[in-house]
Amino acid sequence: MINKRIIPCLDIKDGKTVKGINFIGLRDSGDAVKLAKRYEKEGADELVFLDITATVEKRKNLITLVEKIAYEINIPFIVGGGISCVEDAKIIIKAGADKISVNTAAVQNPQLIAELANQLGNQSVIVAIDTKIENNKWKVFTHGGQMATSLLTIDWVKEVEKRGAGEILLTSINNDGTKNGFALDITAAVSSAVTIPVIASGGAGTMQHFADVFEKTNVSAALAASIFHFNEIPIPQLKNFLIKRNIPIRI
DSSP, X not given: OOOBEEEEEEEEETTEEEEEETTEEEEEEEOHHHHHHHHHHHTOSOEEEEXXXXXXXXXXXXXXXXXXXXXXXXXXXXXXXXXOSHHHHHHXXXXXXXXXXXXXXXXXXXXXXXXXXXXHOGGGEEEEEEEEEETTEEXXXXXXXTEEEEEEHHHXXXXXXXTTOSEEEEEEXXXXXXXXXXXXXXHXXXXXXXXXXXXXXXXXXXXXXXXXXXXXXXXXXXXXXXXHHTTSSXXXXXXXXXXXXXXXXXX
16 A cells, blocks of 8 residues: 655745635744754655745746755655746756646646656646635635636546646645645545546644544545644654554654
8 A cells, every 4th residue: 555645835935935724814824944954853754835926926936945945854845836837947946956846837828738648757747726616616726725717626637647747746725824734525536536646735734633634535645734833743743643553654
């Protein structure tokens, strides 16, 4: 059985790690490089770095900070934000990322997914999907969760897989930062609709929430931010808890 992954996320704004609730009300959450080093030492399986305002501010990713973090860690490193073409992605990979994540640019130009997969390999291409309930339907949102689209989330995940994405990072805007648990309904639906790995994101607040998402959906990984940043749930403690629940986890 393939081990489930625990992934901390660094949401970056103005070069600082931040965290909010439902994508708003951001607060400083610590130094990105120090957090990255700590997470590797604690046993994080991968690390995600999201430059959350790059697209909205119409600028490129914070390459210098990506390089600093990549230099300090040896776990798989995923970087997203401001990537709108293959050249952007190659710059990020050259800076030390193992995988790149695209969101808004993929919605605006779905062919970009295939172009990235052809140039970098499917295993290096993650499509991040921010989703929110509107009129009782889970819809795709872009521009850091600020802009609604007409895309139904299930339809979009099927398309991104077809176009060559190697993995999906699914974030529920409704649950983000609430610490009330992952959105199990849409997460289960998405992870059952595709064969590529799905990372669950948004809402983790307790160790039981991680157990729930692994036991009740087909996700390959679970991501969280503030509970790790502020050491509310140490990663080693979380992994031991999950192992006792017979959930396959790498120590």
